[in-house]
Amino acid sequence: MTGRLWRTSSIGVLLLAFYLFLDAFSFLLLPPKFTGEEREVVVPKGSTFKQVMRILEGKELLRSPMRFYLMARIVGATGRVKAGEYNLSTSMLPQKILWKLVKGDVIKYQITIPEGYSVRQIASYLEEKGIIDRQEEFFKLAFSSEFAASLGIAGEGMEGYLFPDTYLFSRGLIPEEVIKTMAISFKRVYKPDFSLRAAELGLTDREIVILASIIEKETGLPEERILISAVFHNRLKKGIPLCSDPTVIYGLEGFDGNLRKKDLKKKTPYNTYLFRGLPPGPIANPGRASIWAALYPAPVKYLYFVSRNDGSHHFSVSLREHNKAVWRYQKGGRRGLKLQ
Numbered sequence: 001m002t003g004r005l006w007r008t009s010s011i012g013v014l015l016l017a018f019y020l021f022l023d024a025f026s027f028l029l030l031p032p033k034f035t036g037e038e039r040e041v042v043v044p045k046g047s048t049f050k051q052v053m054r055i056l057e058g059k060e061l062l063r064s065p066m067r068f069y070l071m072a073r074i075v076g077a078t079g080r081v082k083a084g085e086y087n088l089s090t091s092m093l094p095q096k097i098l099w100k101l102v103k104g105d106v107i108k109y110q111i112t113i114p115e116g117y118s119v120r121q122i123a124s125y126l127e128e129k130g131i132i133d134r135q136e137e138f139f140k141l142a143f144s145s146e147f148a149a150s151l152g153i154a155g156e157g158m159e160g161y162l163f164p165d166t167y168l169f170s171r172g173l174i175p176e177e178v179i180k181t182m183a184i185s186f187k188r189v190y191k192p193d194f195s196l197r198a199a200e201l202g203l204t205d206r207e208i209v210i211l212a213s214i215i216e217k218e219t220g221l222p223e224e225r226i227l228i229s230a231v232f233h234n235r236l237k238k239g240i241p242l243c244s245d246p247t248v249i250y251g252l253e254g255f256d257g258n259l260r261k262k263d264l265k266k267k268t269p270y271n272t273y274l275f276r277g278l279p280p281g282p283i284a285n286p287g288r289a290s291i292w293a294a295l296y297p298a299p300v301k302y303l304y305f306v307s308r309n310d311g312s313h314h315f316s317v318s319l320r321e322h323n324k325a326v327w328r329y330q331k332g333g334r335r336g337l338k339l340q
Helices: 001-028 049-057 067-073 094-103 121-127 133-142 147-148 175-189 192-200 205-218 222-238 245-251 261-265 288-295 319-331
Strands: 036-044 084-089 110-111 166-169 302-309 313-316
Touching: 001 302, 036 049, 049 067, 067 094, 084 094, 121 133, 121 313, 133 175, 192 205, 192 288, 205 222, 205 245, 205 288, 222 261, 222 288, 245 261, 302 319, 313 319
Parallel strands: none
Antiparallel strands: 036 084, 110 166, 302 313
């Protein structure tokens, strides 16, 4: 009798074990659905694992929340899920879903930062695209000299060192992550050879970045960059004010898009009509071509340039020639370098 009970109990245990094996097998190897429907899932910051499970269940991504929880407990993943935006599918196996959440395999968006954007413009653009939550936080950190120093950048902040390029960013990033990524890109572009060339010109790396930022804002024509650079290098050597409108604009509060004569007389550190030499910092974030132009100006003697009103400029060596060009292209106007 005892042997029969033992055999019956053993069979029951084996059947139970077999059932549990089949149950686990089906859970691990069968997706919630075979239709492969895409699901966009957002895991908010600070979410508990149970809250994450409710989100997944609501998106029809879990066949068994309890078994999903047990699996996560066994592998120690309940406290390792990362916040973010995920692209999941109903045909995904539970372990793959868990792996993506733990790895932080979030959706990445292609974001292109235009050359010549200022820190303020970059912050606004990133907030508009949902990459950062608040541009004010980005702006504050980007102008922290302490934070800049931690990245090996000398100066009052990161203006000039947020390299304009195409990036893959996820949404909801903290400003520190974005700034670090862009600063790393800058350092990849600004090679040690550039520092040697800057020294040959008698300039520091920061002065090259400042000059490159002005060149970036002065022209959109690739072929003109080295000519604009030559004008500014020649003026710096002769001690002539740069007289650059973009630097003046950068120093103005609440600029409305219309530069007036009174603005040229306003005393700000960035008014290169009133003060000789380079302004105290970059006025934008220059691209590779403008940095190169700052390092390798054209071998010309130009001291002046004026807009032709078609996107290009007329360059002059003498003040007399420049005056004629101003009258011709600006009808007696003031656009272009000040007559000095």
